[in-house]
Amino acid sequence: MFRFLVRRTLGAAVILLIISALVFVLFYAAPRDPARIACGKVCTPETLALVKKNLGIDHSVPVQYWDWLKALFVGRDYSSFGHCDAPCLGYSFQSREPVTATILDRFPTTISLALGSSAVFLIFGIGTGMLAAVKQGKAVDKVASSASLIASSMQIYVIGVLATYLLVDQWHLLDRASYTPFTDNPAQWAQGLLVPWLVLSLIWTANYTRMTRSQMVESLSEDYVRTARAKGLSARTVFFRFAWRGAMGPIITIFGLDLGTLLGGAIITESTFSLQGLGMLSVKAVGTNDLPMLLGVVLVSAAAIVIFNIIVDAVYALIDPRVRLA
Numbered sequence: 406m407f408r409f410l411v412r413r414t415l416g417a418a419v420i421l422l423i424i425s426a427l428v429f430v431l432f433y434a435a436p437r438d439p440a441r442i443a444c445g446k447v448c449t450p451e452t453l454a455l456v457k458k459n460l461g462i463d464h465s466v467p468v469q470y471w472d473w474l475k476a477l478f479v480g481r482d483y484s485s486f487g488h489c490d491a492p493c494l495g496y497s498f499q500s501r502e503p504v505t506a507t508i509l510d511r512f513p514t515t516i517s518l519a520l521g522s523s524a525v526f527l528i529f530g531i532g533t534g535m536l537a538a539v540k541q542g543k544a545v546d547k548v549a550s551s552a553s554l555i556a557s558s559m560q561i562y563v564i565g566v567l568a569t570y571l572l573v574d575q576w577h578l579l580d581r582a583s584y585t586p587f588t589d590n591p592a593q594w595a596q597g598l599l600v601p602w603l604v605l606s607l608i609w610t611a612n613y614t615r616m617t618r619s620q621m622v623e624s625l626s627e628d629y630v631r632t633a634r635a636k637g638l639s640a641r642t643v644f645f646r647f648a649w650r651g652a653m654g655p656i657i658t659i660f661g662l663d664l665g666t667l668l669g670g671a672i673i674t675e676s677t678f679s680l681q682g683l684g685m686l687s688v689k690a691v692g693t694n695d696l697p698m699l700l701g702v703v704l705v706s707a708a709a710i711v712i713f714n715i716i717v718d719a720v721y722a723l724i725d726p727r728v729r730l731a
Contacts, residue, residue, distance in 0.1 A: 410719065417711040422474075424707045425700060429470050432696045439498045439694040459485040460498055462696075473700070494704070495697030499689075504701040508683065512705070514584045515682035518605065518674065519667035521598055523660075525606035526613055531656070533610070534617025539644070541622060549614060556611035565604045565677035572600060582678035605674045609663070616659065620652035627651060654721055661717030662710065669706025 440457045441448060448456075457463040461472065461483060472481065476493035483489060486496050494504035537549040572579045583597035624630065625648050633643045670683030679685075683702050690699040 410715065413715045413718065417708075417715060420711055421704060421707055425474070425704055426470065428700055428703050429466065429473075429696075432694070432699065433466050437694050439696060442694060443498055459483075461495065473697075494701040497698045498695045499693050499698075504697045507686070507698065508701050508705055511682050511686050513586065514680055515668060515670050515675070515684065517584065517587065517594065517598055518601055518671055518680065518682060519664060521595075521602040522605040522609065522671075523664055523667065525602050526609035527660070529606070530610040530613025531617045534614040534619075535621055535649070537614065537618040538621030538625065546618075550618070553611035553614040556607050557615070559608060561604060561608065561673045562677050564607060565601070565674065568600055568604050569678075582680060584680055584682075601674055601678045601680065604677075605671060613656070613660075616656055617652070620655055621648060624648040624652040658717050658721060661713040661720075665710035665713035666706075668709040668713075670702065 440453055440460060440462060443460065444453050444456045454463070462469060464472070473495060475481070476489060476491065476495065478491055480491040481489045481493050481495070483496065486501070489495070489503060492505060494508070496503055497507065500507070533549050533553070537546040540546045569581070573581050579600050580596045582600050585593040585597050587594045625644075627648075630643060630648050630651075633647050638646075670685075670687055672684035672688060674680070675682045675684035676688060683705065686698065687702040687706075689695070690702060
């Protein structure tokens with residue numbers, strides 16, 4: 406197991422390195438010059454050169470990438486900003502604020518959105534899928550399958566606006582979407598994120614309902630499940646001890662990837678409800694050609710996906726006894 410984790414960690418480092426290099430190259434392929442944007446309407450060649458120096462983009466692309474990469478481990482000195490401690494992701498071209506500090510400030514919003522919605526869609530998605538599998542072919546199964554198919558075809562920006570209009574503006578059942586730090590007021594934190602949780606979890610619940618049903622139906626038809634029934638074990642024991650464990654492996658694998666994606670920033674949900682998380686931060690960075698901010702968000706998003714992928718691979722062997730890691 407230790408060798409496996411070491412290999413996966415080294416592979417993850419290479420993946421993150423490649424992703425950061427690709428983002429760097431794609432940024433410089435864009436038609437807009439960030440220095441000229443920051444320079445303003447009246448921009449002389451001398452002013453433009455000074456702006457490039459202050460932003461740290463007055464060298465060639467390979468040198469800039471090496472400086473950025475090195476700053477992650479040893480920090481970096483800027484002529485206009487001073488010293489940036491490691492891990493240094495640079496300074497925003499637009500706000501002139503440290504990228505690391507900005508991401509840390511926005512990350513709690515995205516974490517809250519991801520974890521809350523994950524709890525909702527896991528409970529309802531897996532529960533509904535298990536019920537549909539047990540009642541296979543009956544009315545409950547047909548209703549659950551039809552509802553999940555309809556829900557999965559919906560779009561967040563449509564459901565979000567509709568939910569806000571009905572639940573908040575018309576019926577006054579829930580509070581308008583907002584973010585309050587959990588440590589300040591846990592109740593207000595939950596109330597402000599309840600509508601985004603419900604909207605984001607609706608589509609994911611539909612996906613996990615169909616996935617769980619499919620896996621449970623397949624698991625219930627396995628030979629070891631039929632053997633357990635033939636031995637006279639109770640239906641509850643057969644369902645949870647044998648069929649459920651065999652079906653949860655692929656679901657947990659997908660959940661690890663989905664959670665990493667959510668932690669990287671639920672862009673559409675945050676934009677719909679104006680939540681200032683990593684998703685909104687990345688949208689603004691793309692719109693303003695803010696390379697340091699964009700690189701920082703991409704690196705955090707990719708790291709979240711890769712780390713959860715490693716965790717899922719390690720946990721998979723503990724859940725499914727058929728899996729063995731050499």
